[in-house]
Amino acid sequence: MHTGVYTPDKTLYKRSASMDKHKLNKKRILWVVWLLALIISAYFVPFVLLRDVNQVEASFLYWTLFAVLAIISTIKITTYWSDK
Secondary structure, three states, rough: OOOOEEOOOOOOOEEOHHHHHHHHHHHHHHHHHHHHHHHHHHHHHHHHOOOOOOOOHHHHHHHHHHHHHHHHHHHHHHHHOOOO
């Protein structure tokens, strides 16, 4: 198994495995923090920030935005799962 990536001209660009693991761990931490913030905001924004808004549409508008961001984030996270 190669430790590197192929460039568009099909040459292998080698890199150290420890650097890859460090970058991967950093990305994982950032994605976990992002998803936790997104999940917490799903409760905080509608029930705390929009509490005084008398229209239910405000909460549903936020939850729609939340759903779109969650879907985009999930797609972005799963693109890293390839075995290339």
